[in-house]
Amino acid sequence: MERGSSFRNIVIPGFRFAGLPAGIKKSGHKDLALIYSEEPAVVAGLFTTNRIKAAPVKLAMEHIVSRKAQAIIINSGNANACTGEKGMKGAREIITCTAKELGIPPELVYSSSTGIIGRPFPTGVIKKALPGLVRQLSPLSLKHAASAIMTTDTRAKISFRQIRITGKKGTIAGIAKGAGMIRPDMATMLCFIVTDIAINSQALDAALREAANSSFNMLSIDNDMSTNDTVMIMANGFLNNPLITTRSPYLANFKSALNEITYDLARMIAEDGEGATKLIEVIVKGARSKSDAGRIALSVANSMLVKTAVYGRDPNWGRIMAAIGYSGIAVHEKKIDISLNNVKLVSKGMGTNREKAARTALLHKNIIITIDVGTGKENARALTCDLTEGYIKINAHYGT
């Protein structure tokens, strides 16, 4: 399997991309992206479980039952959430105009928005930019689309893998955005994935759910769930491989490549968490079930006290113990081991007095908290970042 997460000029046959500044963001940065497949593609999607959903999410959720898509138009700088009938009308209009501009049926066009909630949706501004956006479509512009979906992100997030199927090399590539308002319930940010591999909608859906469960659903920055979260994947079949179905021997390969991409992207989101100086990976071992392990991992990853301690290079393992204890999962204090990177801090529930070594380990940018709860054989891992003054600064003044 070939892999990549830093940008290279990757081409996914049959797909073209564009990203430009339409004028939605005051900063003048790119804020409008388009993903286009030369032929209709099979699509699968996961959407926020928030009861308050943005207009484009409502439309996409209705739409996706058709399992077909040819284009996704995405804007940043405005969430089109809590915008009432006008917002719904705007989202519909953007879809219609994009379809017209591309010369394809509107049923095959999806839209997605991210940015501030409750501001009037700038339908006109976007419409005006559409012809130029379509003109810019290029097989080499994935990076521009990745930039145009950013909000408080400090860098674009792209990951791809290539796998061999009956001698042919297929590609899966994804872009994502997200740095705050992120918590682990369903898809927790925007992520768009494309592939030239032929796969049917059942298999694609199953693969996407599995991938999201161990990546985006195990990712927490501030435990605030957005109204706009969306993960979509389009498979256009340009590879001409034998169709992957739920019974295909190639599904496992496809799944593991997709799992890696979504974990890559989730990791990039945690690394780029608002104000973050450190990436934190919480690995829980020895739990009775995968779900128990996951709940413990997320409980620790969500703890503001653990996150501030990592920031302060303070090996305060008592906070990790407290977060394990309130996860809701039955644990036995005397069976718990905790390590920080490779320094064992807690053995059988008691401190090992290795705080000095742990303080040195905390100099690293990547922190791995390994917890063995000693009650079973199942594992899980969660991703987060440290909590710093930077998060406060960004979020105390984001709306203004």
Place this chain on the structure above:
Amino acid sequence: MERGSSFRNIVIPGFRFAGLPAGIKKSGHKDLALIYSEEPAVVAGLFTTNRIKAAPVKLAMEHIVSRKAQAIIINSGNANACTGEKGMKGAREIITCTAKELGIPPELVYSSSTGIIGRPFPTGVIKKALPGLVRQLSPLSLKHAASAIMTTDTRAKISFRQIRITGKKGTIAGIAKGAGMIRPDMATMLCFIVTDIAINSQALDAALREAANSSFNMLSIDNDMSTNDTVMIMANGFLNNPLITTRSPYLANFKSALNEITYDLARMIAEDGEGATKLIEVIVKGARSKSDAGRIALSVANSMLVKTAVYGRDPNWGRIMAAIGYSGIAVHEKKIDISLNNVKLVSKGMGTNREKAARTALLHKNIIITIDVGTGKENARALTCDLTEGYIKINAHYGT
């Protein structure tokens, strides 16, 4: 009903208090408190639901089935949690020595600890200070006990009420500590309440549960639950009133006074939240049930994005909508009204463009977010504080 929350030299007949610096805290501040009743009192208690419990909490939970107490010894500066057999032995020793010093049976003595988790418990230091502590016992020293239980608190927290029962004036007074590691599950900090009113254990227990449910259990600072949380009430009957039982007409009076005291103390804890500059009260109206209203209120009170927005004086109501939406309670966007102090920001799910007035309202130190979800008639309120760089500073370096 007479009331007070700022300190006055309140006396509760039959109770004596002490607080002094025993040398557990490096700062030299008071760190050892004693609450003593001249006669055995009826006791009720609520303890952390964290699976990892401090040694004194484990002992108190076994102990309290007897429903009798005469003294509580409390130390700050060390949590005696994750301290293994030595910690348990230390907690037992402190109880035995306190009982000996007071000349009462050890079964009537409870201990409680708060501070850093996982540090060896300073049994010797505390034992050495006990004789001096007992000598200092005085009916006028509630304030010293309130100071001695503080950790990152910036001020002592005391509240009392006086109620008339068949012509006699009874007193209920409480002290509390807590500024961080606070989340709404069971009692969420240390709180000790004493009263001279005669009340049986069933009625006392019911009153304490009810009071905690609408105060400490609706309070969130950082959503981290401690291993040491404890709320206890002792009733010594010195008032000689007709015994209050669950059927007594005076139980309602007792309950409302106790509710007010615990809400007062919860409010003081939120006001003194680590790094807080503002107290935030979230009032949810028009919900289908009290429990729905409570879950929505806590979802908003727990939102880091709402808390940072209040800090930044940013009337970003989209974050409030998002937090309502992910509370797990069924809501209808189009029925939701939101006000910030008296400025209506959202009407029927849409912004009212009153951001400027809201920004002025956010200059106040006390912020009330009122949410009407428009689906029923039930209300609830939750308490929290804003999230600032101060919280990060305190918690990045607390253990060191």
